[in-house]
Amino acid sequence: MSAETPGVPGPKKVVLGDANALYSRVLRDYLVYAIDEGAISIRWSAKILDEVVEHLVANRSTFTTESGARLVSLLNAAFPYAQVELTKSAQRRVRRLLLPDEDDRHVLVAAVAADAGVLCTDNIKHFPSQVMAEVGIEAMTADALLAHLVREFPTEMLAAHRRTVVSLAGATDESTIAALRRTNAASTADLMTALLGAI
Numbered sequence: 001m002s003a004e005t006p007g008v009p010g011p012k013k014v015v016l017g018d019a020n021a022l023y024s025r026v027l028r029d030y031l032v033y034a035i036d037e038g039a040i041s042i043r044w045s046a047k048i049l050d051e052v053v054e055h056l057v058a059n060r061s062t063f064t065t066e067s068g069a070r071l072v073s074l075l076n077a078a079f080p081y082a083q084v085e086l087t088k089s090a091q092r093r094v095r096r097l098l099l100p101d102e103d104d105r106h107v108l109v110a111a112v113a114a115d116a117g118v119l120c121t122d123n124i125k126h127f128p129s130q131v132m133a134e135v136g137i138e139a140m141t142a143d144a145l146l147a148h149l150v151r152e153f154p155t156e157m158l159a160a161h162r163r164t165v166v167s168l169a170g171a172t173d174e175s176t177i178a179a180l181r182r183t184n185a186a187s188t189a190d191l192m193t194a195l196l197g198a199i
Helices: 025-036 048-061 063-077 087-094 102-113 129-135 142-152 152-165 172-181 186-197
Strands: 015-017 039-046 118-120 138-140
Touching: 015 087, 015 102, 025 039, 025 142, 025 152, 039 048, 048 063, 048 102, 063 102, 063 142, 087 102, 102 129, 118 142, 118 172, 138 142, 142 152, 142 186, 152 172, 152 186, 172 186
Parallel strands: 015 039, 015 118, 118 138
Antiparallel strands: none
16 A cells, blocks of 8 residues: 555545454555545544454454554554544534434434535445435445446556455455455456456
């Protein structure tokens, strides 16, 4: 991962990454390299990263709290502008909005604080369209977001794919596409397969 220029980037789409969009190594790499290639700019909060680490420690036998600390350190070092504070003004904006799961309120607060255009989450049902319309943010699954980026930025996302392949030990184009499918990113996998076949 290479560090993006500190400070708020220019006209790129600002994406707030929910924890569940960052659990998977292949999805996380695609997002990270999409940032490096200039397709998007990303934000997260300390609490979101804590949830990522908690999930990985609980669900992967080889992932430790030390691994989590390294991951968080790498992400924040590579993208020093990305971590947002849950500001009081953002909390006030979402205070009266009704969410299916109160545990997700901090994610919406972070998206508002980040002035994000997109909330990337695989818990779409937890962020109803009427709530998102109130704050002017679009909720998209990781697959929907990445598929959109492949369509809009094919050159950049092809580079992001190639960097993802290199970053995964022993990976190939085919195994990386298969990994996307296992994470329910079938649309992205189909589009990337077509893009690879076109070159």
